[in-house]
Amino acid sequence: MKILNPFRLGLLGGLGVLVAVGIGQTIISLAVVLTYVGAAIFLALGLDPLVSWLESKKFPRWTAILTVLVGVLGVFAGLVFAIIPVLAEQIRTAARAIPRLVTGFFDGTIRESVETAFPWLDVEELLDGFTTWVTELDFTSIGGGVFAVGIGIATGITGAIIVLILTIYFVSSLNSIKSGFYRLVPATKRAKFIDLAEQVSTAVGRYVIGQASLALVNGVLSFIVLTWIFPAFGLPVKYSALLAFIAFVGSLIPLVGTLSGSIVITLLVLLFNGPPSVIAVAIYYLVYMQLEAYLLNPRIMSKAVKVPGAVVVIAVLAGGTLLGPLGALIAIPVAAAILLIVQQVIVPRQANL
Incomplete structure (x- = not known):
């Protein structure tokens, strides 16, 4: 038995490693799904x-x-x-x-x-x-x-x-x-779990609505300014609908989306129209980014998710690295959910030890 026990232990350990590797390979294969x-x-x-x-x-x-x-x-x-x-x-x-x-x-x-x-x-x-x-x-x-x-x-x-x-x-x-x-979930823990899950669900829903609202504001304002206001002052902008669409899609990505979309739009206006239209467009988006950062974002997202700024940056970088734009999009509500779990589950449990 002294000889067989180490063998059995090693065999079971090797089988466990093979199962873990198989699970990892399966998850990688199903990553897209x-x-x-x-x-x-x-x-x-x-x-x-x-x-x-x-x-x-x-x-x-x-x-x-x-x-x-x-x-x-x-x-x-x-x-x-x-x-x-x-x-x-x-x-x-x-x-x-x-x-x-x-x-x-x-x-x-x-x-x-x-x-x-x-x-x-x-x-x-x-x-x-x-x-x-x-x-x-x-x-x-x-x-x-x-x-x-x-x-x-x-x-x-x-x-x-x-x-x-x-x-x-x-x-x-x-x-x-x-x-x-x-x-x-076990019946004894079900009420607490449901309360926590509903809070996470509400936070995610509010975040999606808030981000979509910011994107819609950017897209609509871009369309109005590029289609009617600038041409009225002798600054024509071609393909304003396409540029507004780029502004909308860019603003869906948190933290860097508005800046990236504004740069792309400015470069396209430079290509399609040249100066002085590109100067006016660049100035408009500089002003809009300040408006969004200090007025629109705090008002729209105040009831969505409350995540510290450093955590927002880390979450967006990690999510973007793992899943691309989709990961950056869902990183903030995921971080908010983790913080909520830590505050309402882990911290009280540690306090009672």
Whole structure:
């Protein structure tokens, strides 16, 4: 027995390690699916306060759910369709420009124009280098890259559809899912668990509504300013609907989303319009970011989640590293939930020891 006991211990330990590795591999394999489910639950918790508010206005639950889903889908459909005319126009412009470029390249028109505009430039050497680059170009790798981009776009669209379907299901059956989950908790601890879970659920829902409200304010103000106000002062801005959509999507990402979206919009205005429109747009977004940071954000998010600033930064960085933009989006309510659990469970337990 003295010989067999260490063997049995090692065997059981090795089997435990293999099981742990298998569980880890399974979780890694299901990472995309778990991300979809987490995003859908997050959105469902965000939409549930709207459903509850409509129920308080004497709406039947199914009518409240249908109203909220139709409203959300209508907003996103309108924003997406705002992009289609821009893309179509850009494709038509490129299709008209390419034949002229090819013709000008072969008849020497482009070369003469470049030599006239840049007399100091060695056009002959430039053309030789371009010809060599085209000759050595690996079109197979380019085709593979284009194919990979196409697969990525298709995967993103498919993921969005899956998240949408799961969100509809979770919103419509959120109460039954909660009650079924609560039954798994021992009866002696169920009341405390339900109270804590409802607080976390409320905090997540308020956070989603608050962040979406900030994004909607940014998008609507951007559309009004870029479409009507600036052109009225002789500062035209092309594709204002697309730029407003970028502002809306950027503001959905906490902490850095508004800044990133503002930089992208300013660069696009520089590309599409140039000065002086880009100067006016840059000044507007500098002013708006101050307005959002010191006025809108404190007022809208005051009842959502209360997380210290340092924890917000750490949570967003960690969430963004693990799950990308989605992780950054859900990091703050997750951090708020953890702080709530620590304050109401761990701290009282430690105080009673």
